[in-house]
Amino acid sequence: MSPGPGDGAAAVADIASVRRRHRLILLGLLGLLVLTFFLAVFTGYTGPIAPVSGDRLSFGEAFQGLFGHTSNSVFFWDIRVPRILFAGIVGAALACAGTAMQAIFRNSMADPFIIGVSSGAAVGAVCASVLGFGAFLGSLASPLFAFFSALVTVLVVYSLGVVKGRVYVDTVLLSGVAVAAFLGAVVSFIIYYAGERYDRLIPWLLGSFADARWSYVEAAALPVVAGALVVYLYGRDLNAILMGEETAYNLGTDPDQLKKVMLGVAALITSAAVAFVGIVGFVGLIVPHMMRLLVGADHRILVPASTLFGATFLIAADAVARTAVIGEELPVGIITALCGGPFFLYLLRRNRIRGEAK
Amino acid sequence: MKAQIKSLSFSFGEKRILKDISLDISDGEFIGLMGPNGSGKTTLLRCLMDYLPSEKGAILIDMKPVHTLSPAEIARIFAVVPQSSNTDFPFTCYDIVMMGRMPHIKSRLSGETAKDAKAVREAMERTDTWRFSGRLFSELSGGERQRVIIARAIAQSPKAMLLDEPTVYLDISGQLEVMDLVKKLNQENGITIVAVLHEVNLAAKYCDRIALLNDGRLEAIGAPQDVLTPETIKSVYGVDVVVRKDPFTKAVYVMPRSTTAPVHRHGTRVHLLCGGGSGGPIMRLLHDGGYGISAGVLNVLDSDYENANDLHIPVAAEIPFSQISQEAHAENLRLIDESPAIVVCPFPVGPGNFRNLEAARHALDSGKRVLIVRPATGQGIDFVGGKADSTIKELISSGAIEVPEEQQLLSQLSEIGR
Numbered sequence: 001m002s003p004g005p006g007d008g009a010a011a012v013a014d015i016a017s018v019r020r021r022h023r024l025i026l027l028g029l030l031g032l033l034v035l036t037f038f039l040a041v042f043t044g045y046t047g048p049i050a051p052v053s054g055d056r057l058s059f060g061e062a063f064q065g066l067f068g069h070t071s072n073s074v075f076f077w078d079i080r081v082p083r084i085l086f087a088g089i090v091g092a093a094l095a096c097a098g099t100a101m102q103a104i105f106r107n108s109m110a111d112p113f114i115i116g117v118s119s120g121a122a123v124g125a126v127c128a129s130v131l132g133f134g135a136f137l138g139s140l141a142s143p144l145f146a147f148f149s150a151l152v153t154v155l156v157v158y159s160l161g162v163v164k165g166r167v168y169v170d171t172v173l174l175s176g177v178a179v180a181a182f183l184g185a186v187v188s189f190i191i192y193y194a195g196e197r198y199d200r201l202i203p204w205l206l207g208s209f210a211d212a213r214w215s216y217v218e219a220a221a222l223p224v225v226a227g228a229l230v231v232y233l234y235g236r237d238l239n240a241i242l243m244g245e246e247t248a249y250n251l252g253t254d255p256d257q258l259k260k261v262m263l264g265v266a267a268l269i270t271s272a273a274v275a276f277v278g279i280v281g282f283v284g285l286i287v288p289h290m291m292r293l294l295v296g297a298d299h300r301i302l303v304p305a306s307t308l309f310g311a312t313f314l315i316a317a318d319a320v321a322r323t324a325v326i327g328e329e330l331p332v333g334i335i336t337a338l339c340g341g342p343f344f345l346y347l348l349r350r351n352r353i354r355g356e357a358k
Numbered sequence: 359m360k361a362q363i364k365s366l367s368f369s370f371g372e373k374r375i376l377k378d379i380s381l382d383i384s385d386g387e388f389i390g391l392m393g394p395n396g397s398g399k400t401t402l403l404r405c406l407m408d409y410l411p412s413e414k415g416a417i418l419i420d421m422k423p424v425h426t427l428s429p430a431e432i433a434r435i436f437a438v439v440p441q442s443s444n445t446d447f448p449f450t451c452y453d454i455v456m457m458g459r460m461p462h463i464k465s466r467l468s469g470e471t472a473k474d475a476k477a478v479r480e481a482m483e484r485t486d487t488w489r490f491s492g493r494l495f496s497e498l499s500g501g502e503r504q505r506v507i508i509a510r511a512i513a514q515s516p517k518a519m520l521l522d523e524p525t526v527y528l529d530i531s532g533q534l535e536v537m538d539l540v541k542k543l544n545q546e547n548g549i550t551i552v553a554v555l556h557e558v559n560l561a562a563k564y565c566d567r568i569a570l571l572n573d574g575r576l577e578a579i580g581a582p583q584d585v586l587t588p589e590t591i592k593s594v595y596g597v598d599v600v601v602r603k604d605p606f607t608k609a610v611y612v613m614p615r616s617t618t619a620p621v622h623r624h625g626t627r628v629h630l631l632c633g634g635g636s637g638g639p640i641m642r643l644l645h646d647g648g649y650g651i652s653a654g655v656l657n658v659l660d661s662d663y664e665n666a667n668d669l670h671i672p673v674a675a676e677i678p679f680s681q682i683s684q685e686a687h688a689e690n691l692r693l694i695d696e697s698p699a700i701v702v703c704p705f706p707v708g709p710g711n712f713r714n715l716e717a718a719r720h721a722l723d724s725g726k727r728v729l730i731v732r733p734a735t736g737q738g739i740d741f742v743g744g745k746a747d748s749t750i751k752e753l754i755s756s757g758a759i760e761v762p763e764e765q766q767l768l769s770q771l772s773e774i775g776r
Binding site: 014106233234236242244252293297 | 404407432436440443452457458461467475
């Protein structure tokens with residue numbers, strides 16, 4: 001019998017059945033990702049799954065467009081495929097960073113933005129846009145500004161929580177909250193004076209893949225894949241630190257080194273994701289929760305499972321954002337928050353009720 | 359594993375936690391760290407495994423300074439069992455025990471091998487936790503969780519185990535279960551044990567040596583019977599205790615003793631000779647009637663001993679299931695000398711406590727008022743072949759007053775105060 005969280009019964013585990021189960025789950029999630037990718041490619045105004053019949057394609061036409069050379073090929077390969085790939089990369093980055101943050105803060109309420117990434121990026125993006133740096137940096141001005149101001153913010157939050165080389169995670173957490181509130185006020189202030197140019201910022205502040213293109217994919221893919229790999233390789237250490245820092249130390253982990261590496265990697269991949277698309281909330285919070293229900297808390301399976309499912313989740317959310325309202329495109333952050341908020345409340349209530357029952 | 363702690367000092371900011379501690383731990387011994395709260399026991403454990411860097415002095419593990427060892431090397435030497443462990447995250451017990459193999463897995467790229475799986479299984483079978491290996495750790499009871507944590511420590515295959523009050527949240531059966539398991543690991547596998555313990559009698563029973571800390575200093579070190587003396591305990595914990603030897607295990611047995619006689623409305627003291635629960639109702643009666651009470655000789659664990667403790671009255675005590683010793687008898691006579699009246703409760707008299715009747719004779723001879731409560735009809739109290747009954751008759755004929763019912767005690771005693 002394979003062990004799974006919530007089995008409750010006296011299931012007995014052994015290494016072979018655990019491994020088999022892990023392999024099956026990862027294969028399943030990979031299959032789901034591929035399936036979602038194709039469904040997303042076919043979803044939209046140019047595609048077989050379209051909300052209005054206007055220029056709906058047949059599946060045959062769509063396949064030909066995708067794998068052959070038809071008048072639709074350019075659209076698929078220059079616009080939709082990179083957009084979907086980028087949504088997948090961002091979803092993977094946020095879910096993977098969220099998993100790491102929840103582990104090192106030993107708090108399931110943590111998310112990748114808890115250390116100030118989102119508010120820092122917002123200040124950078126808003127500054128770039130309002131101050132008109134786009135004039136000489138082109139379309140990359142906003143992402144570059146967002147990326148670096150996110151990293152600087154994380155560095156400030158982090159150094160507020162470090163004393164003599166020891167990282168105090170509760171202080172980091174509270175510093176993140178305070179710095180985010182402060183920077184939120186700065187953003188509001190700038191927007192207030194920016195007047196009509198504010199309109200251009202809304203999609204970014206709510207997260208949107210509308211501008212995604214191959215250059216984004218190329219810029220973000222490497223750091224995100226490398227970062228996720230590092231988090232995965234530290235999986236055992238993340239398990240250990242959930243039992244407390246002293247226990248982690250006693251199991252041969254250096255807890256301070258672990259916290260530094262994880263904070264660094266999470267900051268890097270989250271900033272890279274957020275810089276281009278803006279603040280996509282809830283993915284980094286709820287995907288690790290959903291995966292924990294499925295695979296348990298062992299990070300050697302939880303990290304890859306969350307990373308895969310984060311990609312799937314955001315690709316699907318973006319497909320909905322593209323097609324939910326006819327003739328318009330919604331910021332994807334609205335979709336994730338609309339799904340994520342209620343789901344999170346459901347988890348919260350369920351855990352509370354379970355806790356009471358004990 | 360051999361550890362040498364040499365003139366170790368440690369401070370948190372301005373506060374000095376450990377002051378010049380020197381202690382050698384030899385291979386395979388079971389050493390208990392004791393001392394009041396805040397005396398530095400846990401800090402000493404943390405310094406020993408280099409979780410806290412010692413600032414002055416040195417710690418050598420098998421002749422190597424501990425700070426030259428990597429966390430993984432230290433984790434292959436020491437396994438830690440904390441007071442309690444929990445996590446909100448859904449780890450199975452198997453996950454938890456497998457964590458113990460971390461220091462033995464070569465690199466981040468390698469997975470667990472069949473050898474690791476075997477170590478986990480053996481550790482879990484040894485602690486009787488294999489049957490819930492697939493269950494969630496957070497759903498277990500405190501005692502089960504502690505056994506899983508010990509399984510993790512075993513799977514770590516350490517040379518020494520550091521235990522920080524491993525039994526503090528467990529009930530008595532859990533306490534004995536955990537300590538027996540640890541003792542077995544110590545004896546059968548030669549694992550050195552360093553355990554912070556609060557319960558003196560648990561420490562006395564299991565430890566080869568006890569190191570007693572007080573305010574960051576090493577107050578005493580040695581075999582339990584040499585360290586756990588009334589004088590040392592008084593000076594470190596500030597409480598009065600009686601120390602006896604358990605007749606079965608020869609382990610020393612420490613019992614608290616309350617010495618301050620309560621001042622009551624009357625100022626009249628009454629000493630009870632009782633046992634086997636015979637004194638309980640009478641204690642309550644006299645207590646409510648405003649008398650100061652003492653009692654003796656009572657075996658610890660006797661329900662009358664508990665009754666006396668509840669009322670915080672002075673007791674001449676003896677360890678469980680033992681004959682009244684000369685020391686306890688002398689203490690009893692001393693308490694009798696302090697009281698103008700003695701009540702002989704209808705306690706079952708056996709060879710072990712016959713001395714309590716001799717104490718009644720002593721009281722009568724020294725001019726005290728002796729009241730003998732008659733046992734309920736049909737309830738014999740003589741388990742020494744008539745000797746008790748005849749002694750009681752003798753006492754009555756030489757002036758002791760027989761009281762047919764407990765309730766009449768108060769009227770009999772009220773005459774003394776006037």
